[in-house]
Amino acid sequence: MSNPEYKKYCCVTCDLIYDEEIGFPEEGIPAGTLFEDIPDDWTCPECSASKSDFFLTN
Amino acid sequence: MTSKATQLYADAHPVAQSDEKDSAWIKSKRYWYWISVILPAAPLISSYFAIETGYGILLWFTVALMYAILPFIDRIVGLDSSNPSDELVDKLKDDRYYVYIMYLATAMHWVSLVGMAYVVSHFEWSWISILGGALSAGIVNGVALVAGHEMGHKVNDKAQVTCAKLILACSGYGHFFIEHNKGHHRHVATPEDPASSKMGETIYKFVKREIPGAFKRAWELEAERLHRMGKSEWSLSNEIIQPALVTVTAYTLMTAYFGPIMIPFLAIAAAFGWWQLTCANYVEHYGLLRQKDDKGRYERCQPHHSWNSNHKASNLILLHLQRHSDHHAHPTRPYQVLRDFEDVPVLPSGYPWMFFISMIPPVWFSVMNPKVIEWAEGDMNKVNLDADVRDEMFKRYHNPKVAA
Numbered sequence: 001m002s003n004p005e006y007k008k009y010c011c012v013t014c015d016l017i018y019d020e021e022i023g024f025p026e027e028g029i030p031a032g033t034l035f036e037d038i039p040d041d042w043t044c045p046e047c048s049a050s051k052s053d054f055f056l057t058n
Numbered sequence: 059m060t061s062k063a064t065q066l067y068a069d070a071h072p073v074a075q076s077d078e079k080d081s082a083w084i085k086s087k088r089y090w091y092w093i094s095v096i097l098p099a100a101p102l103i104s105s106y107f108a109i110e111t112g113y114g115i116l117l118w119f120t121v122a123l124m125y126a127i128l129p130f131i132d133r134i135v136g137l138d139s140s141n142p143s144d145e146l147v148d149k150l151k152d153d154r155y156y157v158y159i160m161y162l163a164t165a166m167h168w169v170s171l172v173g174m175a176y177v178v179s180h181f182e183w184s185w186i187s188i189l190g191g192a193l194s195a196g197i198v199n200g201v202a203l204v205a206g207h208e209m210g211h212k213v214n215d216k217a218q219v220t221c222a223k224l225i226l227a228c229s230g231y232g233h234f235f236i237e238h239n240k241g242h243h244r245h246v247a248t249p250e251d252p253a254s255s256k257m258g259e260t261i262y263k264f265v266k267r268e269i270p271g272a273f274k275r276a277w278e279l280e281a282e283r284l285h286r287m288g289k290s291e292w293s294l295s296n297e298i299i300q301p302a303l304v305t306v307t308a309y310t311l312m313t314a315y316f317g318p319i320m321i322p323f324l325a326i327a328a329a330f331g332w333w334q335l336t337c338a339n340y341v342e343h344y345g346l347l348r349q350k351d352d353k354g355r356y357e358r359c360q361p362h363h364s365w366n367s368n369h370k371a372s373n374l375i376l377l378h379l380q381r382h383s384d385h386h387a388h389p390t391r392p393y394q395v396l397r398d399f400e401d402v403p404v405l406p407s408g409y410p411w412m413f414f415i416s417m418i419p420p421v422w423f424s425v426m427n428p429k430v431i432e433w434a435e436g437d438m439n440k441v442n443l444d445a446d447v448r449d450e451m452f453k454r455y456h457n458p459k460v461a462a
């Protein structure tokens with residue numbers, strides 16, 4: 001069962017979803033990594049927008 | 059925690075932040091941005107003088123403004139040395155004043171288009187003068203696309219997105235903000251992107267894949283979004299259909315009230331507006347290519363994957379679109395705080411002049427191909443190349459620098 005505390009964030013430009021439960025293992029970001037724990041200079045793997053361009057989504 | 063995927067802009071730096079003098083210029087720009095509201099009136103102002111003097115040739119004024127006067131002003135005024143400091147960025151980025159200018163510009167673009175429609179239909183003009191009026195309206199439609207681009211990136215601001223749809227509807231190009239955000243920003247500087255030009259590709263060849271490719275991509279992206287929501291793409295929720303309805307309604311009304319002259323006038327004005335965007339897409343990433351990693355994935359878009367121009371005058375008119383590297387790093391960053399980067403590919407002139415020479419392929423190639431070669435350090439494998447001239451280009455230019 002998924003942890004209800006995990007959240008999802010959406011890239012405002014390209015709609016890519018970052019799901020904290022899944023992470024981005026291929027990016028070196030393990031499953032379970034909270035969005036706030038991702039380095040500030042991390043960028044969207046799809047469109048290269050900055051981390052600050054992601055917003056909390058359902 | 060460190061991430062191996064955080065290399066993007068880590069090595070690139072904005073040009074030194076503003077000192078006191080630059081800061082004063084950044085603050086005075088606040089008023090200079092009113093040019094976005096005034097510029098759409100240029101065809102109307104020249105029409106007034108054309109009517110008063112009887113010289114229909116004055117309807118061409120905005121075309122001359124774009125391709126002759128603005129490049130001259132760019133050359134005289136020179137570069138914009140100022141970059142907003144982090145503190146100033148924080149202060150300016152949420153200032154709604156700059157958004158209200160965009161709203162006013164939206165209204166002015168419609169006034170300009172309808173005004174020009176009135177001018178060409180209610181006075182006696184030669185066909186050459188009407189052509190000038192239509193092309194002038196087309197230049198302004200191109201400027202409208204820049205404002206639509208600016209507002210179309212603010213996806214979480216409904217009012218800005220609505221205004222983006224309205225201003226893009228001036229030239230019937232409402233699908234642009236979908237295709238640009240979700241398409242171009244993902245595939246930029248790759249051969250798969252219909253909005254990134256390839257070295258050796260003339261603009262006349264580029265446009266044949268850019269315009270249909272952009273529309274196809276926009277439609278597919280919008281259909282996918284609507285299907286995810288359980289809706290049909292053939293509904294009023296479709297954000298391509300919404301602005302298209304505005305265009306169809308407005309164009310029908312203008313044709314009904316102003317007569318059949320509207321058919322060629324609106325067609326030329328819209329097409330020439332699209333052409334301005336084609337020129338921008340052609341210039342912004344010409345020949346630049348993102349490399350693939352071991353897994354066959356493209357590297358992230360980096361500052362050196364965009365051509366930049368820091369010319370003061372054209373940047374004011376084009377909402378700093380020419381600070382293009384920063385735009386791709388921060389697509390939602392508002393125009394008043396876009397920054398210039400160090401060590402990025404730089405165009406020799408502002409967009410107006412680059413647009414002009416892009417229409418003369420031998421001149422364009424002679425200016426830009428050497429710059430692309432220099433950027434790729436002579437390695438043609440690093441260049442986004444037109445497949446039809448690949449062998450010729452390799453034979454002519456491939457001479458990779460070998461590390462000592």
